[in-house]
Amino acid sequence: MLSVINHPERQYLRLIDxxxxxxxxxxxxTKVGxxxxxGVQCRFDLSDGELPILTTKKVLWQAALKELLWFLKGETNIRPLLQEGVxxxxxxxxxxxxxxxxxxxxQKDFEARVVEDEAFASEWGDLGPVYGKQWRRWRDYEGGEIDQVAGALNLIGHDPYSRRIIIEGWNVAELSQMALTPCHKSYQFFVTPSEERYGANGEYGGEHNAHLKxxxxxxxxxxxxxxxxxLGVPxxxxxxxxxxxxxxxxxxxxVGEFVWQSADTHVYDNHHDAVATQLAREPKGEFPRIAFKRKPDDIFSxxxxxxxxxxxxxxxxxxxxxxx
Structure with missing residues (x-):
């Protein structure tokens, strides 16, 4: 059993405090203050299937997952999310x-109209070229589109030690068109070899060992x-x-580590009571774990x-x- 004192969620509690x-x-x-x-960083070892979903308060992981699937579809309109109750x-x-x-x-009347009226949703439910657009349809200089997610997976599979396995959301040319500019802006993947690739003394021969099983x-x-x-970070x-x-x-x-690095890392002035409530609580047990029920043909399915x-x-x- 994981010690509550050493629980990885302590990183979060120390941070907000x-x-x-x-x-x-x-x-x-926002004028809220x-x-x-x-410049802060938190690290989580997810090698045993863990998901760093906070236990000191309920996090609606279902909504977070549905949002991610919405990103991966390249969507930018809230209608599909509202149809899923998000x-x-x-x-x-x-x-x-x-x-x-x-x-x-x-708000409920607005959401109902977006769901019921496709034309209304098209006019008022679109967020501009937010995350899904940039991840799946980044516009190039010739008028074509770049699928960054597919590109990242291709590199992971064919050039795993590349230093360019990146999905970027901060498209300077389109920021002014976005309802909200990207907060979580850049995702960089890093592949390490299996333990079989290391020598008896822990040394590693680098990219040239890629042929090893x-x-x-x-x-x-x-x-x-x-x-x-x-609200956002969890x-x-x-x-x-x-x-x-x-x-x-x-x-x-x-799966290895998830590393989170943040620039302007803040607590809104109207969230201090929420912080106090959360800091009064102890983490519960271990983080939950993920289980896949099937493996689709691709990341988008x-x-x-x-x-x-x-x-x-x-x-x-x-x-x-x-x-x-």
Whole structure:
């Protein structure tokens, strides 16, 4: 049994405590205000199938997974998400609609209309070229499109020690068209050889040992430019870890570390009560684990029903307001 004292979730609890106590007070885009630290990192060993889903509060991992599948489809409209009962992206198009029309429509009524009316959804539910567009259809200079996810998987399979296995979301030319610019912006994968590739003294011969047999291990570094540690980060860790497990599953590799690196790492001023509630709790047991029910033909064909999250024990949900 994992010691509560050494639980990997302690990284998160120490982080939010440090931000509240020592973060720089800042006026942000939303005008809510934050305290922030710059340049932090957390690391999680996922080699036993773990998912770093926080246990000190309930994290809606189902919504995070559905969002990831939405990204992987290249979607940019909230309609498919709402059809799955996921409302995490509604705030931005709703605010745009209210401002443009002067109609103070209730969120549930707006969401219902997006689901029921395809033309309305096309006009008001689109978020611009956000994550899914950049991951799957990055525009090149000749007017073509680049599928970064497929490209990353191809490198993992055929050039696993490449230093260019990257999925990037920060497309400078299209930032102004996005409802929300990418927060989790860059994903870089790193492959290590199996233990069979190491000598008796732990030395490794580098890329030239690629002919040796053995199952490789896939790691992921996710870089985040802006991190809402209370609402966003628990989702971002969950999404990134699902993606790492999926990429390894497709590549027939084991999973290694998920490394999270964040620039502006903040707590909103209206989230301090949520922080206090969470800091009063102890992590529960171990992180949950992932189980795949099937292996689709490609990374884009997974369905929600293909996943099982085993052993997720958590404290109650903690409510906090989204800063739009």
């Amino acid at each position: 440090n931000i509240v106590k020592n973060g720089s007070p800042r006026t942000d885009r 934050t305290r922030a630290l710059f 409302t995490i992206w509604t705030d931005w198009p709703l605010a745009k609609y209210r401002k443009a029309t002067g109609h103070d429509i209730a 053995g199952r490789k291990r896939l790691h992921l570094l996710m870089v985040q430019r802006s991190s809402d540690t209370i 989702f971002n860790w969950t999404t990134s870890s699902f993606l790492l497990h999926m990429m390894a599953h497709q590549a027939d590799m084991d 997974y369905k929600f029903e293909d996943f099982e999250v085993v052993g997720y024990d958590h404290h109650p949900f903690i409510k906090a307001e989204v800063a739009v």
